[in-house]
Amino acid sequence: MSTTTESRRQAPIADLNPAEKALINRLQHGLPLVRQPYAAVAEELDLSEQQVLDTVGKLLAEGVLTRFGPMFHAGELGGGLTLAAMRIPEADFERVTEQVNSFDEVAHNYRREHDLNMWFVLATETQAAIANTVSAIEDTTGYPVYNMPKEQEFHVHLHFPV
Amino acid sequence: MSQLISADRLALDAATSTSAWGLLRLRQQLEQGLPLVPRPYLALAERTGLSEQEVINAITQWQNDGLIKRFGLVVKHRTLGYTANAMVVWNIPDEQIQALGKAMADVPFITLCYQRPRRLPDWPYNLFCMIHGTNRERVLTQLDSLIADHSLQHIQHSVLFSNKAYRQRGGRYVNHD
Numbered sequence: 001m002s003t004t005t006e007s008r009r010q011a012p013i014a015d016l017n018p019a020e021k022a023l024i025n026r027l028q029h030g031l032p033l034v035r036q037p038y039a040a041v042a043e044e045l046d047l048s049e050q051q052v053l054d055t056v057g058k059l060l061a062e063g064v065l066t067r068f069g070p071m072f073h074a075g076e077l078g079g080g081l082t083l084a085a086m087r088i089p090e091a092d093f094e095r096v097t098e099q100v101n102s103f104d105e106v107a108h109n110y111r112r113e114h115d116l117n118m119w120f121v122l123a124t125e126t127q128a129a130i131a132n133t134v135s136a137i138e139d140t141t142g143y144p145v146y147n148m149p150k151e152q153e154f155h156v157h158l159h160f161p162v
Numbered sequence: 163m164s165q166l167i168s169a170d171r172l173a174l175d176a177a178t179s180t181s182a183w184g185l186l187r188l189r190q191q192l193e194q195g196l197p198l199v200p201r202p203y204l205a206l207a208e209r210t211g212l213s214e215q216e217v218i219n220a221i222t223q224w225q226n227d228g229l230i231k232r233f234g235l236v237v238k239h240r241t242l243g244y245t246a247n248a249m250v251v252w253n254i255p256d257e258q259i260q261a262l263g264k265a266m267a268d269v270p271f272i273t274l275c276y277q278r279p280r281r282l283p284d285w286p287y288n289l290f291c292m293i294h295g296t297n298r299e300r301v302l303t304q305l306d307s308l309i310a311d312h313s314l315q316h317i318q319h320s321v322l323f324s325n326k327a328y329r330q331r332g333g334r335y336v337n338h339d
Binding site for chain 1: 189190193194195196197198199200201202203204214218221223224225229230231232233234236237238239240242243244245247249259263264266268272273274275276277278279281283284290294300318320321322323324325326
């Protein structure tokens with residue numbers, strides 16, 4: 001995945017119809033644990049079960065949704081998880097972005113407006129693998145990595161009403 | 163006697179390991195997402211050798227245990243118009259971090275709030291909050307009101323807007339962007 005493709009892909013803002021909006025808002029709060037969960041949601045929203053299935057499928061195919069289903073908490077699964085930052089000079093930014101993104105452990109990578117201008121999340125199979133990955137990124141890029149693992153979680157409320 | 167016990171234990175292990183295997187398969191299947199069919203838990207049951215009810219019970223249990231952090235859809239928030247994504251970081255005196263962290267957790271427009279280690283001398287901040295908004299002005303206004311409401315004027319902070327997402331992916335929930 002090249003840098004330019006990624007940044008171009010994020011540009012368009014989806015044009016959603018009312019049923020799509022209603023579904024996105026509803027399904028960010030979970031799916032009922034009943035035998036026919038899509039039918040249950042359809043009834044709540046006054047849609048048909050088939051409409052729910054088709055709409056979610058379409059939004060996934062169009063890339064409006066990243067995925068649909070339960071999200072496991074990476075840390076709770078015994079894996080390693082951390083937030084890391086780097087200070088990369090402008091002239092080197094593109095090269096280092098590609099190098100960092102070539103690591104499978106990099107889950108998110110954002111450019112931010114700060115002296116520390118590259119921020120990414122590392123998710124590894126084991127806790128110990130975090131330190132190795134950090135070292136490997138430092139060796140590959142030639143720049144130090146600031147490793148800032150979570151020490152305490154005060155709040156998670158990631159819902160995006162549309 | 164001891165033979166009896168070990169026979170029992172073997173039988174028990176056999177029973178547990180069958181279901182443990184099914185649960186492992188279920189977890190792997192779920193990382194790929196929930197099937198888009200009328201009875202998704204039944205579809206998962208057929209793929210894992212569990213029953214539909216066992217699948218539902220396992221997901222319920224994992225949710226209760228916090229292993230499944232959320233169950234629903236994951237949006238590309240930028241595609242939905244949330245393009246002003248600010249990481250607001252604070253240098254909070256250690257003795258105040260519990261109180262302020264909890265206070266910020268109650269602020270409706272803060273989506274995530276974590277304590278992380280300072281990296282001195284370059285990085286003095288130890289509390290990280292995310293505000294996802296549709297435009298920068300609104301996010302900055304929200305931040306001003308947060309500072310006023312909680313008397314944070316004397317606390318060093320910095321606002322890091324993101325201007326490019328180079329990668330956003332994952333079947334696992336990693337709670338940050």
